[in-house]
Amino acid sequence: MTVAYSKQPHNILNYGYFYRRANPVNHLFMFGINHIKFDSMTYAIHFKNGRIAKEGRGLSFYYFGPNSSIVAIPMGSNDLPFIFNETTHDYQTVSIQGQITYKAGNPKQLAEVLDFTVDSRGVYKKNDLEKLHQRIVNEAQTATATFVQSLGLKDAMRAAKAIEVNIVEGLAASRAVGLLGIEVLGVNILAVKATPEMGRALETETREKLQQEADQAVFERRNFAVEQERKIRESELNTEIAVEEKNKQIAEKKIEGEMQRAASTRQLREMQVQADIAVEEQRKQLIEQNAENQRREADTRGYVLETTLRPYKDMDWKLLVALSNNPDPKFNIALAFRELAENAAKIGTLNISPDLLDSLVSDAPDQPRPQNPQNRR
Known part of the structure; x- marks a missing residue:
C-alpha cells in the first residue's frame, strides 16, 4: 500500500545559542534562547516544563530550549492521495485510486494522539504525519471493502460515485477518525481499474460487444430502410386502392345515375302509355258512343222509313x-x-x-x- 504525504513548511528563525540580527546590526549571543515563528495556517502549542505556556495560530515567540517543547499542527487543508486493492463479489481484484481532502478540526486533540513536535529548525522530530495518512487510508479502505465485495467486477468499475459516498460516510462514522480530531472535506475516486489481464479481457469483450452493437446498428439501419421502403410501398398501394375505390364510387354513381335516368325514362314511358291508354279508352268510348248514336239514328231512320213505306207494302x-x-x-x-x-x-x-x-x-x-x-x- 502506498501513501503519499507532504511536510508543512514553517517560517522559523533559529538563533541557536546566540542572538543575531540581519544586516549590520549587533549580534547578541544568548545561550539556549531560540526564536520561532509560525505562519497563520499553523497552530502552535508551546509546552514549558510539561505545561502549555502558549498556543494559537501564527505565533512568534522566544523560548528556552532545554525546558520547552514546540508542537506545530498544520491547519490548512491537505490532499491525501491513495490507492488500494479490493476483491469483488466474483473474486476479481480491482484497484481503487483517489484522494481524500481533510484538515485538522481539533488541533489539540490531534496533538494528544500523534506527535507533531518540531525541533529548533522547525522540522518534525517524528514522521507521525505519515501515520495520520495511513490511518485515514485504512479507515477509507475499511469503509469501502464491504461495499466493493458486494459488487461484481463490471458494477464495481462503474461505482466510483457510490464508493465516494461510502468512504465519506465511513470516515464520518469512524471512531478512530473522530479521536484524531480531523475533519474530512471531501473524497474523490479517480479510477477503479481491474488487473491488466482482466482489463485486456474486458477490452476484448467490450470491443466485441461494440462490434456487435455496430453490426446491430447496421442491421437496424438496413431494417429501417427496408421498413421505410415497405411503408412507402404500402402507402402507394393504399393510394392506388383509394384511387380504385374512388373510381368504383364514380362508376357506381354513374350506374346509379343511368339507373335513375332509365327509371325516369321508364316512368315517363309508363306515364305516356297510361296517357295513350286513357286516350284510346276515351276514343273507344267515343267510337262506341258514335256507333251507338249511328245505330240509334239508323234504327230511327229505319223506323221512319218502315212507318212511311208500310202503307205501300201490300200494293202492286x-x-x-x-x-x-x-x-x-x-x-x-x-x-x-x-x-x-x-x-x-x-x-x-x-x-x-x-x-x-x-x-x-x-x-x-x-x-x-x-x-x-x-x-x-
Missing part, C-alpha cells in the same frame, strides 16, 4: 210505278222490258235495234254508236 208494284210518275223514258222502257220478260213465253221473236240499246245504256245519247246490222235476240 205496277201501281207504285204508276204512282211514281217518273218522266224518264228509260224508266218506262225498263218497265216495258220487265213486262216482256214476264211474258217471254208468249213472245216468239223480239228485235231490238242497236240504237235502242245505246240509248238505254248510254248516259250520253247524242254520241254516235257503230252500226251493227245483225239483230240480237
